[in-house]
Amino acid sequence: MKTSEPAVPLAxxxxxxxxxxxxxxxxxDAVEVTLLGRRGEYxxxxxxxxxxxxxxxxxxxxxxxxxxxxxxxxATSRLDRVGDTARAAAGLAAxxxxxxxxxxxxxxxxxxxxxxxxxxxxxxxYDDTAGFDAAARVQLAGQAMRSAAAAGGRANGxxxxxxxxxxxATSTGIxxxxxxxxxxxxxxxxxxxxxGHWIDLSRSADRLGVRGALDAAxxxxxxxxxxxxxxxGEFTVVLGPEAAGELVEFLPDFGFAGDxxxxxxxxxxxxxxxxxxxxxxxxxxxxxxxxxxxMTFDFEGTAKRRVPFLAGGVxxxxxxxxxxxxxxxxxxxxxxxxxxxxxxxxxPVAANxxxxxxxxxxxxLIAGVERGVYVERFWYTRVxxxxxxxxxxxxxxxxxxxxxxxxGQPVDTGRFTQSVLDFLGTVDGVGDTVRSQPVMxxxxxxxxxxALRGHGFRFGARPAAPQESA
Amino acid sequence: MTAHDWGDLAADxxxxxxxxxxxxxxxxHCQFADVRLIEAEELxxxxxxxxxxDERLEHNLGVGVRVLVDGTWGFAARPVQDGRDAAAAAxxxxxxxxxxxxxxxxxxxxxxxxxxxRYETAVQIDPFAVDAAVRQQLLxxxxxxxxxxxxxxxxxxxxxxxxxxRHLANSEGSRQHQHFVETGAGLMANASGHGDVQRRSYxxxxxxxxxxxxxxxxTTLDLADQAFRVGEEAVALLTAPTAPAGHxxxxxxxxxxxxxxxxxxxxxxxxxxILGDEANYAGTSFISVDDxxxxxxxxxxxxxxxxxxxxxxxxxxxFDDEGTPARRTAxxxxxxxxxxxxxxxxxxxxxxxxxxxxxxxxxxxxxxCFATHVYLxxxxxxxxxxxxxxxxxxxxxxxxxWSIDNRRWNxxxxxEVAYEVRGGKRGRLLKNFSYGGITPxxxxxxxxxxxxxxxxxxxxxxxxxxxxxxxxxxHAAAPxxxxxxxxxVA
Numbered sequence: 001m002k003t004s005e006p007a008v009p010l011a012x013x014x015x016x017x018x019x020x021x022x023x024x025x026x027x028x029d030a031v032e033v034t035l036l037g038r039r040g041e042y043x044x045x046x047x048x049x050x051x052x053x054x055x056x057x058x059x060x061x062x063x064x065x066x067x068x069x070x071x072x073x074x075a076t077s078r079l080d081r082v083g084d085t086a087r088a089a090a091g092l093a094a095x096x097x098x099x100x101x102x103x104x105x106x107x108x109x110x111x112x113x114x115x116x117x118x119x120x121x122x123x124x125x126y127d128d129t130a131g132f133d134a135a136a137r138v139q140l141a142g143q144a145m146r147s148a149a150a151a152g153g154r155a156n157g158x159x160x161x162x163x164x165x166x167x168x169a170t171s172t173g174i175x176x177x178x179x180x181x182x183x184x185x186x187x188x189x190x191x192x193x194x195x196g197h198w199i200d201l202s203r204s205a206d207r208l209g210v211r212g213a214l215d216a217a218x219x220x221x222x223x224x225x226x227x228x229x230x231x232x233g234e235f236t237v238v239l240g241p242e243a244a245g246e247l248v249e250f251l252p253d254f255g256f257a258g259d260x261x262x263x264x265x266x267x268x269x270x271x272x273x274x275x276x277x278x279x280x281x282x283x284x285x286x287x288x289x290x291x292x293x294x295m296t297f298d299f300e301g302t303a304k305r306r307v308p309f310l311a312g313g314v315x316x317x318x319x320x321x322x323x324x325x326x327x328x329x330x331x332x333x334x335x336x337x338x339x340x341x342x343x344x345x346x347x348p349v350a351a352n353x354x355x356x357x358x359x360x361x362x363x364x365l366i367a368g369v370e371r372g373v374y375v376e377r378f379w380y381t382r383v384x385x386x387x388x389x390x391x392x393x394x395x396x397x398x399x400x401x402x403x404x405x406x407x408g409q410p411v412d413t414g415r416f417t418q419s420v421l422d423f424l425g426t427v428d429g430v431g432d433t434v435r436s437q438p439v440m441x442x443x444x445x446x447x448x449x450x451a452l453r454g455h456g457f458r459f460g461a462r463p464a465a466p467q468e469s470a
Numbered sequence: 471m472t473a474h475d476w477g478d479l480a481a482d483x484x485x486x487x488x489x490x491x492x493x494x495x496x497x498x499h500c501q502f503a504d505v506r507l508i509e510a511e512e513l514x515x516x517x518x519x520x521x522x523x524d525e526r527l528e529h530n531l532g533v534g535v536r537v538l539v540d541g542t543w544g545f546a547a548r549p550v551q552d553g554r555d556a557a558a559a560a561x562x563x564x565x566x567x568x569x570x571x572x573x574x575x576x577x578x579x580x581x582x583x584x585x586x587x588r589y590e591t592a593v594q595i596d597p598f599a600v601d602a603a604v605r606q607q608l609l610x611x612x613x614x615x616x617x618x619x620x621x622x623x624x625x626x627x628x629x630x631x632x633x634x635x636r637h638l639a640n641s642e643g644s645r646q647h648q649h650f651v652e653t654g655a656g657l658m659a660n661a662s663g664h665g666d667v668q669r670r671s672y673x674x675x676x677x678x679x680x681x682x683x684x685x686x687x688x689t690t691l692d693l694a695d696q697a698f699r700v701g702e703e704a705v706a707l708l709t710a711p712t713a714p715a716g717h718x719x720x721x722x723x724x725x726x727x728x729x730x731x732x733x734x735x736x737x738x739x740x741x742x743x744i745l746g747d748e749a750n751y752a753g754t755s756f757i758s759v760d761d762x763x764x765x766x767x768x769x770x771x772x773x774x775x776x777x778x779x780x781x782x783x784x785x786x787x788x789f790d791d792e793g794t795p796a797r798r799t800a801x802x803x804x805x806x807x808x809x810x811x812x813x814x815x816x817x818x819x820x821x822x823x824x825x826x827x828x829x830x831x832x833x834x835x836x837x838x839c840f841a842t843h844v845y846l847x848x849x850x851x852x853x854x855x856x857x858x859x860x861x862x863x864x865x866x867x868x869x870x871x872w873s874i875d876n877r878r879w880n881x882x883x884x885x886e887v888a889y890e891v892r893g894g895k896r897g898r899l900l901k902n903f904s905y906g907g908i909t910p911x912x913x914x915x916x917x918x919x920x921x922x923x924x925x926x927x928x929x930x931x932x933x934x935x936x937x938x939x940x941x942x943x944x945h946a947a948a949p950x951x952x953x954x955x956x957x958x959v960a
Contacts, residue, residue: 002717013869040937042937043570043935044936045574045745045748046732046747046748046750047575047746047765048574048575048750049542049574049575050542050543050570050574051543051574051747051815052543052545052747052836052935052936053543053544053545053566053567053569053570054545054546054547054836054937055545055546055547055562055563055565056546056547056548056834057548057549057564058532058834058837058939060528060530062526062528068525069522070522071522071524071525072525072527073524073525073526073527073528074526074527074528074529075526075527075528075529075530076528076529077529077530077531077532077549078528078531078549078551079551080551081529085529088527089527092525092527092602095602095603096523096525096602096606098605099602099603100608102757105522105859106522130481134565134566134569134570135569138569138570138575139571141573141575154746154749156746156747156748156749156750157750158750158751158936160936160937186751186936187750188749188750190746197750207939210934244744255605259624263624263660263662264623264662265623265624265625265660265662265667284628323522325522327520340941343514343630343677343931345516345518345524345626345628346516346524351892357605379753379875379876380873380874380875380876381873382871382872382873383871384870384871384884384960385902386667387665387666387667390960392871392873392882392960393873394876394880395875396551396578396876396877397877411878413875413877413880415873415875415880415882415906417882417959417960440933440938441938447803459957461715461906461958461959461960
């Protein structure tokens with residue numbers, strides 16, 4: 001692997017100076033400054049072209065000013081305007097405070113409650129990722145395209161690396177800084193009507209095993225040619241790690257996020273301590289785990305804590321930020337999950353969801369099924385019923401009927417509408433290998449899961465009851 | 471002083487100097503280069519029941535340089551701190567392209583004549599000049615009204631505004647300066663009770679509604695009064711009967727039609743997707759290049775048009791993000807696939823018409839094919855007349871959930887509300903309405919579309935690309951009548 005190490009977006013000393021300067025420049029009762037940087041390199045390919053090679057640097061300094069408990073934020077990409085931006089944030093907050101009839105409840109984190117960073121911290125920087133340069137990525141992309149072409153098809157995908165940086169300073173004395181490597185990749189092979197997919201991410205490029213993963217995805221595309229329609233009905237299913245991860249990603253929507261819990265919606269609010277999943281199911285948001293995209297603190301400077309969602313199938317807790325922690329418990333402390341997504345209200349977000357692996361290989365999971373369906377991947381999944389935990393979507397890529405404990409005929413895309421919670425209650429087998437995938441619209445977001453075997457998974461539309469004819 | 475007089479790049483001459491630096495750095499090292507220099511500022515105020523408001527003002531300024539070296543693309547983007555960044559981005563883009571030479575099949579970009587010009591959004595009231603107290607007071611009233619019923623357990627309301635200076639220059643001599651302003655607002659309420667949670671929203675369940683306009687757009691939404699209805703309907707849904715399953719005739723409201731256009735027409739007609747460029751992330755399309763001009767996509771009542779020259783929408787512009795002048799294009803003409811949403815690369819490769827649909831989310835992302843202002847041409851008559859024509863069936867509105875497969879073929883949607891219709895009159899409120907189908911069969915079942923007086927425009931954000939970028943676009947629709955729709959599928 002050739003070495004062309006990318007620089008950190010901003011020198012660490014300069015980043016920390018900058019956020020400290022912004023705190024000092026902001027005339028407010030309390031101030032929180034967050035610097036986010038990302039130097040991303042993406043080798044995107046399709047068919048016979050690297051059609052979108054991209055090197056993208058981004059850097060933003062965001063200042064939250066609080067005046068009499070009322071807050072506002074201002075952000076800029078101009079490092080020479082950070083002082084002006086800090087004063088703009090203070091001006092907005094002061095204007096809000098001036099028109100309010102009482103004090104607000106906004107605060108910034110306090111050192112006494114923001115927690116100590118994990119010791120030892122999770123490893124965030126891997127030299128092998130820093131060396132995962134354009135030449136190495138182009139070589140892998142070229143190999144994928146040539147292999148697919150030789151098989152009579154095409155490969156499409158993206159292989160990338162990034163350096164992410166976060167620095168936080170508050171007027172209460174909190175200072176944090178972290179830089180992290182990230183390697184990611186995904187590919188879809190199309191051979192005739194067969195397709196196979198791979199996706200993974202890690203702090204370490206070597207852990208992805210890109211070459212082998214691409215070969216395996218090509219193999220699945222070849223194996224999945226000659227598809228038959230997905231039959232309607234309820235099935236025992238083996239979900240590959242990617243499909244399982246997509247289901248697990250929905251758990252926060254079902255009440256494991258502090259804003260929902262504070263509103264009385266979902267499992268943490270309504271069924272705390274209840275067993276809703278199989279005893280084999282343990283899922284947590286675990287930013288300190290050595291899988292996915294670990295991180296040590298959040299945008300508010302709070303040290304990240306592990307938050308169990310399901311422990312042996314039993315409902316655990318919700319991820320929180322400063323505001324929702326207090327909404328849930330007046331003396332509660334944030335779990336370190338503050339987040340601001342574009343075009344959305346600030347809300348606590350699970351950013352490194354991890355399902356604990358079991359002991360069975362995927363082949364062993366399949367061997368335990370007399371008749372069922374293997375699902376490699378889901379697509380375009382959306383919540384239908386938050387209360388019941390029901391989502392809809394389609395299966396896609398290398399999916400097969402399972403017949404007598406082995407993969408049988410490949411099946412085409414099939415629509416499903418299924419309660420994730422009901423399914424997790426039926427799981428009787430968990431795979432031994434975890435794979436990670438990004439969570440869209442979440443900074444540094446990842447979900448990691450092993451393969452799962454469960455029952456009663458319904459493909460096809462809801463059957464009409466006799467009284468329901470329209 | 472106008473709504474466009476702000477920031478560092480309001481003056482086109484200031485932008486030209488930076489554009490020149492990037493082009494000069496690339497000159498002689500590539501066969502083509504374009505430079506997008508963009509300054510953007512966004513103002514957002516969100517309020518939630520029981521929570522402190524969140525107000526933010528976010529500014530960024532950066533440059534993205536795209537080059538074609540020996541037929542191979544390269545792209546680099548970075549924030550602009552000083553005059554050196556534009557040239558540095560150009561050098562990095564060249565290096566990125568060179569890394570792929572020999573592995574990537576070269577392309578010849580179709581030539582385009584140099585086109586230069588200037589464009590500004592028409593703004594009556596600068597949203598950035600509106601007093602903070604006015605924004606706050608409006609949203610407080612909205613939340614109070616929506617949250618009046620005790621069973622409303624959460625509600626949020628927000629206003630948003632964005633202004634941009636978007637400057638483009640390319641090595642072919644084009645130089646374009648566009649200055650945009652957009653403003654929007656939205657409201658959503660959740661009610662809980664009777665073992666259920668139900669949601670209502672206004673004016674669009676997906677990120678509210680945003681137009682290319684000033685604060686005057688927000689005032690037309692009548693948010694405070696609508697909030698009463700939104701809260702009350704969320705509560706009413708808790709005890710409403712569940713919508714049935716089977717087959718039925720349905721009038722679909724304008725908002726839900728707009729999302730149907732987005733998912734099953736807009737995306738399906740993106741030429742880069744049709745050619746497989748997005749197969750790994752956004753997906754492909756059931757429409758092939760060979761289908762253009764021959765595939766019967768819908769009934770004769772269905773004509774879908776791309777027209778970014780219509781002012782006031784989130785998809786309005788004079789030039790797309792690689793410099794192609796805006797133009798009106800019939801995408802679906804009386805049911806027949808007529809054209810695609812294309813960019814220069816895809817149009818050049820496939821021999822298809824260039825329709826000016828290269829869009830990007832600011833300076834940091836490559837232009838890819840996104841919808842512009844894509845809308846269903848209205849038919850005639852009012853909504854009430856359409857319900858009369860329906861006779862017995864359902865009237866549904868406001869999206870609750872949506873899902874469509876990677877070929878934009880098999881879809882399933884749910885709506886927030888449904889009403890029984892008997893003899894052309896609205897009856898009971900129903901909850902959890904869902905419907906599904908196959909795209910050309912669905913559009914082929916459209917019997918009629920209401921008239922221009924029922925047309926509504928919705929601004930949307932949309933995601934595509936790796937790394938994912940947002941596209942900002944718009945759709946317009948009037949309610950339409952669909953026969954024999956499969957319902958109750960979820």
